[in-house]
Amino acid sequence: MKxxxxxxxxxxxxxxxxxxLWIILFEFILPVNQILPKPSIVFLSFSALWQFYKxxxxxxxxxxxxxxxxxxxxxxIYMFRNFLLKHNHIFTxxxxxxxxxxxxxxxxxxxxxxxxxxxxxxYIGFIFAFSTSFFSMLIKLKEETINIKHEYVDAAKSLGAxxxxxxxxxxxDASQPGLIKHLFELHFYIWSVLIVFEFINGGYGLxxxxxxxxxYRDLSALFTNAIIIGVTIFLGSHVIRYIRNKFFHWxxx
Amino acid sequence: xxxxxxxxxxxxxxxxxxxxxGSKLHVLDEVSFKIEIIGQVGSIISxxxxxxxxxxTLLKIIAAIEEPTDGSVFINGALYSHASGKIAYIPExxxxxxxxxxxxxxxxxxxxxxxxxxxxxxxxxxxGLTGYEDHFxxxxxxxxxxxxxxxxxxxxxxxxxxxxxxFRGLHGETKKEIYSLLQNVKEKLKTNYLLTTTNxxxxxxxxxxxxxxxxxxGKIFKEIIVNQNLISSGDREVFTSLRTxxxxxxxxxxxxxxxxxxxYK
Numbered sequence: 419m420k421x422x423x424x425x426x427x428x429x430x431x432x433x434x435x436x437x438x439l440w441i442i443l444f445e446f447i448l449p450v451n452q453i454l455p456k457p458s459i460v461f462l463s464f465s466a467l468w469q470f471y472k473x474x475x476x477x478x479x480x481x482x483x484x485x486x487x488x489x490x491x492x493x494x495i496y497m498f499r500n501f502l503l504k505h506n507h508i509f510t511x512x513x514x515x516x517x518x519x520x521x522x523x524x525x526x527x528x529x530x531x532x533x534x535x536x537x538x539x540x541y542i543g544f545i546f547a548f549s550t551s552f553f554s555m556l557i558k559l560k561e562e563t564i565n566i567k568h569e570y571v572d573a574a575k576s577l578g579a580x581x582x583x584x585x586x587x588x589x590x591d592a593s594q595p596g597l598i599k600h601l602f603e604l605h606f607y608i609w610s611v612l613i614v615f616e617f618i619n620g621g622y623g624l625x626x627x628x629x630x631x632x633x634y635r636d637l638s639a640l641f642t643n644a645i646i647i648g649v650t651i652f653l654g655s656h657v658i659r660y661i662r663n664k665f666f667h668w669x670x671x
Numbered sequence: 672x673x674x675x676x677x678x679x680x681x682x683x684x685x686x687x688x689x690x691x692x693g694s695k696l697h698v699l700d701e702v703s704f705k706i707e708i709i710g711q712v713g714s715i716i717s718x719x720x721x722x723x724x725x726x727x728t729l730l731k732i733i734a735a736i737e738e739p740t741d742g743s744v745f746i747n748g749a750l751y752s753h754a755s756g757k758i759a760y761i762p763e764x765x766x767x768x769x770x771x772x773x774x775x776x777x778x779x780x781x782x783x784x785x786x787x788x789x790x791x792x793x794x795x796x797x798x799g800l801t802g803y804e805d806h807f808x809x810x811x812x813x814x815x816x817x818x819x820x821x822x823x824x825x826x827x828x829x830x831x832x833x834x835x836x837x838f839r840g841l842h843g844e845t846k847k848e849i850y851s852l853l854q855n856v857k858e859k860l861k862t863n864y865l866l867t868t869t870n871x872x873x874x875x876x877x878x879x880x881x882x883x884x885x886x887x888x889g890k891i892f893k894e895i896i897v898n899q900n901l902i903s904s905g906d907r908e909v910f911t912s913l914r915t916x917x918x919x920x921x922x923x924x925x926x927x928x929x930x931x932x933x934x935y936k
Binding site for chain 2: 577578579583591592666667668
């Protein structure tokens with residue numbers, strides 16, 4: 419997942435050109451249009467978002483749900499890693515069936531059922547994001563442990579490691595690069611489905627700002643909200659990348 | 672006179688695997704041999720076999736990682752279990768843990784309940800990794816990773832180290848590096864190795880004793896004692912006669928081990 423400096427510099431230059439193009443095109447050449455908002459109006463719309471669309475509370479709600487659910491899912495799997503890996507064979511059919519569902523039934527449909535079952539719950543967003551993260555990580559852990567080279571397990575056993583040590587110190591550790599790589603994809607996926615979920619459900623969250631902005635035909639709020647989400651996902655990805663480089667920097671050979 | 676420390680007795684080991692369709696694959700057929708570990712002398716014993724003879728399975732059974740279908744492994748007359756730590760096993764691919772650095776890889780052994788204090792720095796120095804304590808194996812060569820695996824195996828203080836085809840797929844320089852590492856450790860610590868190989872040249876160049884094994888199913892059918900003093904002195908005649916003896920011993924069977932021209936000395 420390494421991006422070389424040349425590529426990232428090129429990407430940055432492209433982004434800068436889009437930004438300049440947007441300013442020139444929509445500030446001076448096409449100031450009134452229904453495609454993209456005028457840059458100066460976007461700048462001013464921050465205050466409208468803050469007050470009218472209740473940006474602080476909606477922003478905090480969404481990022482809390484995304485990051486707390488990802489953290490909680492990983493933490494619970496970590497705490498119960500010995501149990502989960504020990505009873506892998508019991509979970510196998512269950513996990514495989516979940517995997518089957520996740521391939522053919524979009525996760526958001528589960529969200530629709532949750533909205534139906536728990537219409538008044540304040541924690542419905544968290545329940546949805548946590549369940550999606552937890553089962554997704556569980557499926558990934560299963561896949562990773564299947565592919566671990568048996569040489570690691572054999573060597574550990576020959577050194578005197580019992581089954582519990584093998585599960586906690588070999589199978590778990592060896593599965594981490596794959597699991598953390600999956601966290602990158604899951605991070606983006608959870609953001610996407612949660613925005614749609616909040617959009618449908620109403621209540622609090624950045625998805626609800628989209629809902630209101632569409633209701634009021636407010637192009638600048640729509641655009642500003644999208645920029646806020648993009649920047650937050652970008653920063654979130656960098657935090658996950660930092661964690662990976664700091665604690666899970668090795669690769670399986 | 673040297674003192675006899677341990678006797679490893681591999682007795683009538685047989686192994687069958689059951690295929691998906693219920694078919695039985697006969698991998699090992701009543702494999703039996705004895706290894707006598709003598710106090711002040713290290714040794715290298717090779718199991719020489721063609722590809723696919725079940726040598727990996729045999730080593731795993733000796734290390735008590737895998738159950739035989741029939742037969743047992745005894746140490747000094749008692750049934751072996753890996754908790755006793757008398758045997759350390761290094762799998763075919765160097766199995767140093769990539770998530771731990773050199774020091775942590777060796778400390779892993781100390782973290783196991785049954786292991787006492789381990790002089791990690793001494794082991795690092797023996798395998799020639801002083802100064803690389805905080806390096807991670809995934810950034811390094813196969814030879815480097817093998818050194819870690821060997822240090823970790825030595826941390827158990829075993830009477831016997833099992834090496835599953837340590838030279839397979841390695842290039843000349845790395846082979847020589849691993850070969851001289853094994854010899855150095857053998858001389859310093861009087862270590863005893865049981866290694867498997869598919870290469871006649873390797874077996875003659877390295878071993879004090881060669882166990883010849885045929886395939887389909889794997890069975891040891893002959894033992895050859897090698898005078899390493901003569902081989903080390905570069906006596907081509909001794910080498911050639913051993914090679915001829917081994918080749919003619921295999922002439923009755925289907926598979927034959929390989930011959931390479933790599934010179935180890």
